[in-house]
Amino acid sequence: MNKVILPKQKAITIFLVFALSYYISNLLRAITATISPNLISEFDLSAGDLGLLGGGYFLGFAAVQIPLGYLLDNKGPKKIVSYFLLIAVLGMISFSLSENFITLLISRILIGIGVGACLMGPLTAYRIWYQDETQQRANSWMLMVGAIGMLSSSLPVQFFLPIIGWRMIFITLALLTIFCIILIIFFIPNWNKANIQSNSNDNGSLKEIWNNSFFKSLVPMGFFNYGGLFAIQTLWAGPWMIKVSGYTPEQSANGLFLIYFSLLISFLSWGYLVPKISKNVSDAIRLLKFGAPLNLIVLAFIIYLGPKAGAYHWAFFAVSSVFLSLTQPAVGMAFSLSNAGKALTSFNLLLFIGAFALQWIIGVIIDLTMNLGYSEISGFRFAMIFFLLTSFFSYLFFLIRNYKN
Numbered sequence: 001m002n003k004v005i006l007p008k009q010k011a012i013t014i015f016l017v018f019a020l021s022y023y024i025s026n027l028l029r030a031i032t033a034t035i036s037p038n039l040i041s042e043f044d045l046s047a048g049d050l051g052l053l054g055g056g057y058f059l060g061f062a063a064v065q066i067p068l069g070y071l072l073d074n075k076g077p078k079k080i081v082s083y084f085l086l087i088a089v090l091g092m093i094s095f096s097l098s099e100n101f102i103t104l105l106i107s108r109i110l111i112g113i114g115v116g117a118c119l120m121g122p123l124t125a126y127r128i129w130y131q132d133e134t135q136q137r138a139n140s141w142m143l144m145v146g147a148i149g150m151l152s153s154s155l156p157v158q159f160f161l162p163i164i165g166w167r168m169i170f171i172t173l174a175l176l177t178i179f180c181i182i183l184i185i186f187f188i189p190n191w192n193k194a195n196i197q198s199n200s201n202d203n204g205s206l207k208e209i210w211n212n213s214f215f216k217s218l219v220p221m222g223f224f225n226y227g228g229l230f231a232i233q234t235l236w237a238g239p240w241m242i243k244v245s246g247y248t249p250e251q252s253a254n255g256l257f258l259i260y261f262s263l264l265i266s267f268l269s270w271g272y273l274v275p276k277i278s279k280n281v282s283d284a285i286r287l288l289k290f291g292a293p294l295n296l297i298v299l300a301f302i303i304y305l306g307p308k309a310g311a312y313h314w315a316f317f318a319v320s321s322v323f324l325s326l327t328q329p330a331v332g333m334a335f336s337l338s339n340a341g342k343a344l345t346s347f348n349l350l351l352f353i354g355a356f357a358l359q360w361i362i363g364v365i366i367d368l369t370m371n372l373g374y375s376e377i378s379g380f381r382f383a384m385i386f387f388l389l390t391s392f393f394s395y396l397f398f399l400i401r402n403y404k405n
Helices: 008-043 047-063 065-075 077-096 101-114 120-129 132-152 155-187 206-210 213-244 249-277 281-291 294-308 311-320 322-333 337-371 376-401
Strands: none
Touching (some): 008 047, 008 101, 008 120, 008 132, 008 155, 008 249, 047 065, 047 337, 065 120, 065 337, 077 101, 077 120, 077 155, 120 132, 120 322, 120 337, 132 249, 132 322, 155 249, 206 213, 213 294, 213 311, 213 322, 213 337, 213 376, 249 311, 249 322, 281 322, 281 376, 294 311, 294 322, 294 376, 337 376
16 A cells, blocks of 8 residues: 655645634634523523534534545545535525524534534544654644634634624634635646555455454543533533533633633643654554643542633543543544544444543433522532543543553
8 A cells, every 4th residue: 555645745734724714613613602502592502412512523524424435535635525525515505594492403503514524524634645754743733723613713703703693703704614615626736546456355344343452442532531521612611600600701712712722722732742652553542641631630529619610621531531532533544544544433433432422412411400499500510520530430441441552
C-alpha cells in the first residue's frame, strides 16, 4: 500500500479548507447552548425537549458514520464532504423557518447528518496525504479550530441575537457553508483509491475493526466519557450556569466564551506537545491511563460545589478533558490505510451516539427529579452524578483491557 505525501504548501491549503468546514460544524454543534433561552421562550421547551433538540445534531451525525466510512474510503473526502454539506445547508434553512418543536428537531437532525463528514473526512485525508508524525498534530489543531467554532457560538452569537435574531443567524451560516463547499471543490485533490489498496489478506471489513482489542477497550469511554464531554460542552454547561449558578443569559454567554477559549488554548498547546509524547498506539494508551481520570476528579468537585461552581470550573473541566482527544488518532493508527476511514467513523459513531444519549438523558433526569419534588439544582446534580459514574466505570474497563500495555 502507498501513502501519497503532499507538498507542504498543498497540505496547508487542504488543512485550511477542511478547517473551515469543521469550524462551521462545531459552531452549529454548540450554538444551542447560547440560543437556548430564546428557544425555550419561543417554543415553551422543557429540559427534556431541550436535551432532545441539542441531541438531534448528534443523532443525525451518528446515523451516517458507518456508511460514511465506506464512502470516504471509496469516494474520498472531496466528494463526500461537499455533498454532505449540502444537506447541512438544507437543515439550516429549515431550522431558520421552523414554527414548532418537531420541525426544529428534524432540521437539527439534518444539520447533524450534513456536517457528519467534517472531521472524519479530513482525518481520512490526513491518514493518506500527511506524514505519520504530523497526523496527531493535525488532529489536535483541527480540534483547536473546532474550539474556535464553539467560541464563535458564544459571545459573537449572543451579540448578534438581539440585532438579527437566531433565524437570520442560521441563514448566514447556510451562506458560509455554501462558500465552504465551493472552496472544497476547487482546492481539495481528487481521490485515487488505487493508492490506498491494501494487500490481499486485508478485506477492509467492519468485523476486523469491531473485533480489535484496542478498539473494544475504548467503546465505553467513547460513548460515556467523550460523548458526555460533548453533551456538556455543547449544551448543559450553559443551562447549569443559568439554572444552578444563577447567571444571566449574557453572563452565561461570557462563561461559554471562557470555556471555549480555554479549549482553544489547550488544543493549540496539545498540537505542539502530542507529536513529542505520543508517537504510536502504546504511547496513547499510557497517556490515557494517566490523563483520562483528571476530568472526572474535576467533575466530582463541580457536583460537590453545586451553585458555587461556575464558568471557571467548567473551563477547568474542559481543559482537563484534553487527554481524550488522543483516542481518535490512536484508532486511526491502529488500522491499515484501507480501514482508516471505517475505523475512524466507527469510533465517531460511539462518540456521537453517546453525546445524543447523554444530552437527552441529562435533561430527562433533571425533569424527573423536579417531578419527584426536588429542586432544579438537585436535578442537575443527580444528572451529573450519572455522567460521573458511567464515565468512571468506562475508564476502569479501559484500564482492565489494557493492563498489560
